[in-house]
Amino acid sequence: MIEASKLTTEFGSLVFNDKIMKERLPKDIYKAVHKTIEKGTHLELDVANCVAATMKEWAIENGATHFTHWFQPMTGLTAEKHDSFISPTEDGKIIMEFSGKELVKGEPDASSFPSGGLRATFEARGYTAWDPSSPAFIKDGSLYIPTAFCSYGGEALDKKTPLLRSMEALSNEAVKMMRLLGYEDVNRVNTTIGSEQEYFLIDKDFYKKRKDLLLTGRTLIGAPASKGQEMEDHYFGVIKPKVSAYMHDLDEELWKLGIPAKTKHNEVAPSQHELAPVFETANIAVDHNQLTMEVMKKVADKHNYACLLHEKPFEGVNGSGKHNNWSICTDTGINLLDPGKNPGENIPFLVFLMSVIAAVDEYAPILRLSVASAGNDHRLGGNEAPPAIISIFVGDELAEVLKAVEAGEAYKAVGKSQMTMGATVLPHFTKDNTDRNRTSPFAFTGNKFEFRMPGSSVSVANANIVLNTAVAEEVAKLYAKLSAYSGNELKEKVKEVLKETLLAHKRVLFNGNGYTDEWVEEAAKRGLPNLKALPDCMPYWISDESIDLFTRHGIFTKEEIYSRYEILLENYSKSIHIESLTMQEMIRKDLTEGLVAYEKDLSKEIVQKKSLLDGDCCALELGVLKSLDKSSAEMGKALSKLFEDTKKAEGMTEALETASYYESTVLADMDELRKYADEAEALIPEKYLSYPTYGEMLFSL
Ligand code: ADP
Ligand code: MG
Known part of the structure; x- marks a missing residue:
């Protein structure tokens, strides 16, 4: 220690x-x-x-x-x-x-x-x-x-090479822009990232008894426990001593490796936690996040825990993400996303803010793809994580600033107001000009953007490669419109170009609740894409627009883009294939074994009781037995369908078609099968099951 x-x-x-x-x-x-x-x-x-x-x-x-x-x-x-x-x-x-x-x-x-x-x-x-x-x-x-x-x-x-290329591309464009705006001394612009990492801890002995967790990282069956997260008692709750000992050990291991672990707390779901580091230069932050995930697992093992990094290890409670806090900073120390005291007059800030807004709107499908995976697709849009629709939250103050840009008027900065809490003994402090918004996939948080869609298990490299490149492109576009001007003319032109860009992209701005159905409708009206799963995003990845973008900035060659297309699709299909086989095996063997044993005992009990008592007895036992029989019959049918459809998938060869089939058919079969399996499991006492239930796993630590 x-x-x-x-x-x-x-x-x-x-x-x-x-x-x-x-x-x-x-x-x-x-x-x-x-x-x-x-x-x-x-x-x-x-x-x-x-x-x-x-x-x-x-x-x-x-x-x-x-x-x-x-x-x-x-x-x-x-x-x-x-x-x-x-x-x-x-x-x-x-x-x-x-x-x-x-x-x-x-x-x-x-x-x-x-x-x-x-x-x-x-x-x-x-x-x-x-x-x-x-x-x-x-x-x-x-x-x-x-x-x-x-x-x-x-x-x-x-993943490192394109990330480094994208940092350089963004730096090149940003330096040109800064020099045009009069910041001659800027030679390099750095991308900074702080990625908050969510994870679950469960008892290792439980983990070892579940084939689904061992082979796929998530539970494929499991009736919900009587309690979930509805009491809202876990988020920021007291950290239990055993978990605290783990977190302490984890911090120390990370610190020795030079990883600036900073914040730790309980998350929303039972047994879910989070670690956030201090932000660093993008490539180092990505390396450190990879190491953090590895060390999390290693230290968990020492504490007899299994650390689950899957995006959706348990149905019915929140999944895990990796909020990607992102900003750009010059080598002269200017954070280009820091609005400063008077954002309306802060030209570099407005130019880079607008570039981000344009980038996110223009390249939303590719950004969505950068966080798509078989695991993360279960989480996005589940009313617990951002929806699959990409929009930007800028907050009240910036919304006012942007209104002024649109109207071509000057924006008057409002001073910060004093917080009053009604008790004089409490300290006096000023209030932030903007409240938080937890439902936005891409939120401005003071002096950085927080991209909340990345999944907990994957490298954040992809998301940042796309983000850096798209922003580099938009900065370059603005530069092209401005570079012929200087002095006061430049100032006027900047205003005009910012307004034009805002008008073209303001549909992506949304300050409301992203978890509602109304937003889904509204987003559709605005023409914002709602790409639910990885196969839906893939055609955008190999579109002319995408190939143009990445080749122009030297991030990927066309061949490199296609290679990633193949890998992503293959990986997606393989993941669901493994899940299907694992689920079939668990149901056929583990659940059925418990179910049959319990039914046998129940039936024996009913026959025996009936021989002693009159014919009306055993209502409860008979009721349970009948329900079990009904669920198991349905389960049998759904299992056959999953088996057949998975076989069909195995025979398919075209990558996108196969992945789409896995998404639309095999996953749907698995959902259907799970419904009956969970119904049955809910009726079977723990001692008949060879694997631990949700209640045991989530509430035993
Ligand atoms: P919040 O409470 O809004 O999530 P925090 O201050 O807790 O904000 O920061 C969350 C994460 O954002 C941390 O990892 C932090 O280091 C990171 N962060 C802060 N400033 C920047 C920045 N300029 N660039 C990138 N990440 C940043
Ligand atoms: Mg945060």
């Missing part, structure tokens, strides 16, 4: 961070590395050799025997392959070695990672390349080196 007084020194103790580099690297080498990180310049081999030697020394001092390139293939997970530092010598001994070449480049066999047709299996070579802007760290006795992953032909096979 880290003592509180040692925290400042223990934070990042397993990270080869800037402080260590400054202390240990020769000055000129340190400078060269920094230049690479800041300007993206090429790293010379002698510099790499020196950094590698220093890294190795530091890693060995900290207990590492191995190193690994750490990358994020398109599985959405992370990948690693460890090599020890040892190198045999002639005298039968070893020395510890690590060269600059090993640091900057790796050659993992790429053939078993998804490539979506980018690489034939015989062209197995893949390369990993060091990302010096994300620091190396030590975990489980290995030095981890964050890397990008590409094919022999140079196509990105991972």
